Amino acid sequence: MAKIIDGKLVSQSVRDDVALQVKELNEKGVSVELAVIIVGNNPASRTYVNNKKKACEATGIVSVEYALPEETTMTELLALIEKLNNDNKTNGILCQLPLPKQLDEKMVIAAISPEKDVDAFHAINTGHIMIGDYSFLPCTPAGIMEMLKYYNIEIEGKNCVVIGRSNIVGKPMAMLLLQKNGTVTICHSKTKNLAEITRKADILVAAVGKAYFVTADMVKDGAVVIDVGMNRNAEGKLCGDVDFDEVSKKASYITPVPGGVGPMTIATLLKNTVTAAKQQNGIES
Numbered sequence: 001m002a003k004i005i006d007g008k009l010v011s012q013s014v015r016d017d018v019a020l021q022v023k024e025l026n027e028k029g030v031s032v033e034l035a036v037i038i039v040g041n042n043p044a045s046r047t048y049v050n051n052k053k054k055a056c057e058a059t060g061i062v063s064v065e066y067a068l069p070e071e072t073t074m075t076e077l078l079a080l081i082e083k084l085n086n087d088n089k090t091n092g093i094l095c096q097l098p099l100p101k102q103l104d105e106k107m108v109i110a111a112i113s114p115e116k117d118v119d120a121f122h123a124i125n126t127g128h129i130m131i132g133d134y135s136f137l138p139c140t141p142a143g144i145m146e147m148l149k150y151y152n153i154e155i156e157g158k159n160c161v162v163i164g165r166s167n168i169v170g171k172p173m174a175m176l177l178l179q180k181n182g183t184v185t186i187c188h189s190k191t192k193n194l195a196e197i198t199r200k201a202d203i204l205v206a207a208v209g210k211a212y213f214v215t216a217d218m219v220k221d222g223a224v225v226i227d228v229g230m231n232r233n234a235e236g237k238l239c240g241d242v243d244f245d246e247v248s249k250k251a252s253y254i255t256p257v258p259g260g261v262g263p264m265t266i267a268t269l270l271k272n273t274v275t276a277a278k279q280q281n282g283i284e285s
Contacts, residue, residue: 002225002251003151010150011143011263015059018270022060025277032277033062034118034269035084037095039077039103040070045096052094055266061273064090070100077103078111085113091277092118094269115280118272121168129172132179135279136272141173143264144205144226145180151253153224156181159200163187163214163241164207169228173205194218206241216246225251228261 056063160182164170207228229241240257
């Protein structure tokens with residue numbers, strides 16, 4: 001039976017470290033402030049934003065919410081981002097995705113100053129990740145790397161397979177594993193003989209957004225399985241991309257859903273916000 005990679009436990013250690021750094025910054029007269037923009041009434045987005053606000057409060061980060069109506073125009077949203085870019089009190093800017101269909105997500109991401117882009121979605125920050133010279137990392141892949149480190153899971157020389165090629169998880173995840181000397185394969189919807197590839201993985205990261213997509217026959221005995229999925233099953237229960245009950249019988253380590261990758265994503269956001277505050281105030285980490 002697999003050992004559980006406890007995201008709550010690891011995220012708490014990150015949050016404790018963030019709280020300590022925020023306290024030290026406050027003592028130097030530096031406040032750490034995150035601006036969170038939410039547009040419309042998406043219930044999942046509202047839940048995520050509320051969770052982020054609570055996490056900020058718990059670590060001493062000032063969280064300022066900008067809740068905009070569903071019918072907000074690009075002009076209005078870009079004007080707000082420009083104002084926050086120029087506001088010295090604002091260290092990080094997060095615009096909760098997805099946005100209402102009249103708004104261009106790419107344009108919004110590009111409008112956020114790279115120095116305040118604590119989600120690390122801006123093309124400049126993405127480029128820095130490619131060359132291994134970065135200030136911020138996308139929250140979910142960075143959180144996964146933190147979990148692997150916490151559990152002393154060796155990456156160097158291992159076969160690493162990432163299922164999913166999104167700009168938010170799949171691609172940066174592959175880059176981070178590569179930078180730790182993993183041998184990385186990225187699979188996606190057009191991949192042929194997917195199960196043959198995943199069965200060779202020492203570390204398997206599932207980020208496809210389909211409930212129970214990864215079954216036990218796709219997993220090698222003793223593999224480390226990281227489940228990024230956040231889905232609802234037929235009964236409306238939260239579940240991941242991995243068939244946890246069956247795969248956990250074969251894996252050496254596995255992340256649960258909930259309580260695995262999710263808490264790490266928010267913890268990394270807090271870490272990125274502190275990094276931004278330090279950089280903007282000329283304080284070395």
